[in-house]
Amino acid sequence: MSVVLRPAGRLFVYAVLIFFAAYYLTPIYMLLITALKPFEKVGILQMWDLPTSLYLDNWARAIPLMAPNFWNSVMITVPAALISSAIGSLNGYVFAKWRFPHSNLIFMLILFGIFLPYQGILIPLVQVLTFFHLYGSIAGLIFVHCVFGMPITALIFRSYYATVPRDLLDAGRIDGAGFFGLYWWIMLPIAAPGFAVALIWQFTNIWNDFLLGVVVLSNPRLAPITVAINNITGSYSVEWNLQMAAAILAAAPTVIVYLLLGRLFMRGLLAGAMKG
Amino acid sequence: LPEAGLQSATGADIVGPRSFTAPAKRRPLRAWLKSDTFWACVVISPSVLAVLVFIYAFIAWTFYISVINWNDVTPDLTFVGLQNFVRLFQTPRFITDLRNTAVFSVFFLGQCLGIGLLLAILLDQKIKGEAFFRTVFVLPFAVSAIVTGVAWKWLMVPSSGINAIFGAVGLDFLQNKWFADPHIGIIATSIAGAWQMSGYTMALYLAGLRGVPGELRDASKIDGANDVQYYRYIAIPLITPVTFSAMIILGTISLRLFDLPASMTGSGPAFATDSPAFFMFETTFSQYRYSTGAAIGVVMLILALGLIVPYFFTVKEEIER
Numbered sequence: 001m002s003v004v005l006r007p008a009g010r011l012f013v014y015a016v017l018i019f020f021a022a023y024y025l026t027p028i029y030m031l032l033i034t035a036l037k038p039f040e041k042v043g044i045l046q047m048w049d050l051p052t053s054l055y056l057d058n059w060a061r062a063i064p065l066m067a068p069n070f071w072n073s074v075m076i077t078v079p080a081a082l083i084s085s086a087i088g089s090l091n092g093y094v095f096a097k098w099r100f101p102h103s104n105l106i107f108m109l110i111l112f113g114i115f116l117p118y119q120g121i122l123i124p125l126v127q128v129l130t131f132f133h134l135y136g137s138i139a140g141l142i143f144v145h146c147v148f149g150m151p152i153t154a155l156i157f158r159s160y161y162a163t164v165p166r167d168l169l170d171a172g173r174i175d176g177a178g179f180f181g182l183y184w185w186i187m188l189p190i191a192a193p194g195f196a197v198a199l200i201w202q203f204t205n206i207w208n209d210f211l212l213g214v215v216v217l218s219n220p221r222l223a224p225i226t227v228a229i230n231n232i233t234g235s236y237s238v239e240w241n242l243q244m245a246a247a248i249l250a251a252a253p254t255v256i257v258y259l260l261l262g263r264l265f266m267r268g269l270l271a272g273a274m275k276g
Numbered sequence: 277l278p279e280a281g282l283q284s285a286t287g288a289d290i291v292g293p294r295s296f297t298a299p300a301k302r303r304p305l306r307a308w309l310k311s312d313t314f315w316a317c318v319v320i321s322p323s324v325l326a327v328l329v330f331i332y333a334f335i336a337w338t339f340y341i342s343v344i345n346w347n348d349v350t351p352d353l354t355f356v357g358l359q360n361f362v363r364l365f366q367t368p369r370f371i372t373d374l375r376n377t378a379v380f381s382v383f384f385l386g387q388c389l390g391i392g393l394l395l396a397i398l399l400d401q402k403i404k405g406e407a408f409f410r411t412v413f414v415l416p417f418a419v420s421a422i423v424t425g426v427a428w429k430w431l432m433v434p435s436s437g438i439n440a441i442f443g444a445v446g447l448d449f450l451q452n453k454w455f456a457d458p459h460i461g462i463i464a465t466s467i468a469g470a471w472q473m474s475g476y477t478m479a480l481y482l483a484g485l486r487g488v489p490g491e492l493r494d495a496s497k498i499d500g501a502n503d504v505q506y507y508r509y510i511a512i513p514l515i516t517p518v519t520f521s522a523m524i525i526l527g528t529i530s531l532r533l534f535d536l537p538a539s540m541t542g543s544g545p546a547f548a549t550d551s552p553a554f555f556m557f558e559t560t561f562s563q564y565r566y567s568t569g570a571a572i573g574v575v576m577l578i579l580a581l582g583l584i585v586p587y588f589f590t591v592k593e594e595i596e597r
Contacts, residue, residue: 013398020395021412024475027427028415034430044436090319098316106320108588110327115528115584119556120577121334123341123570128334147330150323179315208420210535211553215561226422230539233426243426251423258418262411265418269476270483273521 035059035245042241062245068221069228070249072138073207076217076224080142081202084149088198089191091150092157093183097169107158113151114272122215129216141216141224145206152205153198156271160194161187193264200261201268204254225250335577341570349564360571370572372547373555376462377579380551381530383463387470388526389519392477397507399478400485410482413475421472425539428468429455432540455541461548465536473529477522484515517590524587531579552576 034042035058036051094100095107118125125144126135134140164187172182188195213224220231229250233243258265342361345354364370395413399406416424431437432454439451454464488511496506534553537543543550543558552572560569 010401013401013403017395017398017403017409020391021409024412024416024471027424027431027471028419030431031423031427044433047430047433047436048440087323091323094316094320098313100313100316100320104592106324108592109332110323111588111591112584113327113331115524115580115587116331117528117532117553117573117576117580119532119553119569119573120338120580121331122556122573123560123566124334124337125330147326150327154323179312179319204418208422210420210422210538211532211557214538215557226420226535229422229426233429233539240430244430247423247426251419254418254420255415258415259411262414266414266479269414269417269479273480273525 031244031248031251034241035062035248037241039239039241042239058241058245062242062249065232065242066225066228066246066249069223069225072217072222073224073226073253075138076141076145076213077203077206080145080149080206081199083142084146084153084202085195085198087146087150088153088157089188089195090183091154092159092161093187095154095158096161097164097182097187098179107154110151110154113148114155116148118148118211126215136217136219136222138217138222141213144212144216145202145209148212149202149206152272153202156198156201156268157191157194159271160191160197164190193267196261197264197268197271200257200264201272203257204265207254338570338573338577341567342574344567346567347565351566356567360567361575364568364571364575369543369547369550369555370552373550373552376547376549376551377530377533379462380466380469380533381527383466384469384473384530385523385526387466388474388477389522391470391474392481392522393512393519395475395478396481396485397511399482410479413478415475416472417476419472421469421535422539424468424472425536428464428471429540432464432468455544455549458544458546458548461541461544465533465540465549468536468540469529469533473526477526480518480522481515484518485511488514520590521587524583527583528580531576531583 030047033049033051034047036055037046038055038057041049041051041055091110095103129135129140129144132140134143168186168190169182172186177185207224208226209224210226210230213227214230217223218227220228223231229243229246232246343355343357345352345356345359347360395409399409403409433439434453434456438454442448442450452460455461457464492510492514493506496510501509532553533551534557537549537551537554541549543554552575556569556572556576559565559572
């Protein structure tokens with residue numbers, strides 16, 4: 001049933017929506033135009049002006065500058081997102097479909113991790129990683145992301161599996177499938193979209209992470225791209241136009257994933273918020 | 277609905293909407309080892325162990341570090357009780373940080389919930405191009421806080437950026453020094469944060485509004501309610517749970533505030549844009565005052581409990597369904 005608004009009212013609604021679209025796009029517009037200008041043209045006075053010509057020198061400099069850290073982020077994010085989604089798919093299956101002693105309590109104890117301020121565990125984390133020679137290594141950061149990704153992936157998969165009807169599992173059991181058979185032949189194929197949701201969610205979170213990266217892997221050579229961006233923007237020796245080009249490179253993967261797979265991204269967003 | 281799957285520890289039962297109560301009889305060990313519940317426990321236990329160690333044992337360990345005197349590179353395990361906390365609360369920077377957290381939370385939540393609800397209601401009006409608007413509104417959520425900070429740092433340059441826009445449209449009185457102003461620095465930070473998260477809040481609200489049964493809207497129409505009254509008296513009260521979980525999620529983000537100060541200004545003038553998380557990081561990893569850093573971590577954990585406890589009371593029902 002549609003809402004009948006007078007034409008003036010509808011015009012007002014669209015005006016507000018367009019205003020806010022401009023609000024959300026302005027910082028992105030600013031990143032783009034600044035990254036396409038030569039240094040002489042990024043001054044305070046011409047800040048809002050469109051670039052007069054396409055100046056690609058920033059990119060020629062930003063890409064080699066950021067490439068090593070970009071690849072570090074790929075090396076960290078891809079395995080960590082895959083492993084934590086795989087773990088989450090098993091955990092979510094158990095929590096959604098099986099009762100075992102204190103399963104609800106244990107699920108809540110895991111969920112707590114979503115709200116944990118990491119400052120409360122960073123010092124022991126560094127100590128333990130150092131002890132196992134994982135501190136300052138990409139493998140160490142992947143491990144950390146897998147551990148702290150467990151709560152959210154368990155939640156995403158649990159809510160996804162909860163929609164699978166019990167009759168389907170009963171039928172599978174009659175056919176002789178056990179715990180793993182039901183998971184492999186019934187749940188996992190059904191949950192393929194759920195897997196994509198968790199994967200996208202973890203990819204975005206891990207790619208955009210700064211805190212764990214700067215604590216575990218601050219070595220500039222091995223650091224993820226968020227840490228590298230922060231290093232170059234913190235020093236005033238790097239020009240603004242170059243900083244913006246680097247920031248665009250850092251933002252591109254998650255933005256592209258979002259634009260291509262927006263629907264799955266939104267589902268992760270809603271599952272993660274546990275609407276209550 | 278009868279309690280599904282309430283059973284003995286050894287019974288294997290698939291939990292589902294249909295009720296099924298397994299007989300509560302003891303089975304021999306061998307049967308238990310073959311049972312599906314056993315495998316469920318086996319699969320879940322590494323994760324449970326990891327969570328117990330990396331979250332709960334680490335929290336306990338942080339508490340321990342906060343009551344010893346390890347404020348240098350070499351560990352000093354002398355027990356000093358609450359001395360680190362007493363000194364922390366006498367440190368002006370920490371008091372400023374707590375105030376910043378409070379101010380940031382209020383402004384950040386205010387913007388996110390206000391803009392989020394407004395945009396969700398507007399998008400709920402059968403808008404042409406809704407998908408476009410939705411995509412644009414949520415886009416910043418896909419961008420990292422670090423990149424957000426870089427962009428807003430540039431936009432909030434006092435001598436140009438947003439100030440230039442305000443000047444051009446005759447809103448000169450709104451011009452200010454943003455994060456360079458000791459009084460409003462943290463509010464400037466909250467503007468950058470809200471840019472990132474208000475679209476996310478909109479998405480939560482929109483899902484909530486779409487979940488309101490259509491008959492309620494029809495009924496309210498028949499009763500003569502206009503749109504404003506429909507939202508004011510029916511839809512918004514019905515989506516209170518959305519507001520509640522949004523507040524808890526956004527509150528958690530406020531408490532953890534770290535990336536934005538790191539990428540925009542650092543601590544700022546007179547710690548105007550400092551946060552407990554940023555202070556904790558510098559104390560621990562630049563100054564090696566581990567026990568003081570742990571004490572900051574403990575204070576943050578206690579503040580987080582204030583958000584987590586109400587959340588758990590609400591999700592408890594949902595989980596146990």
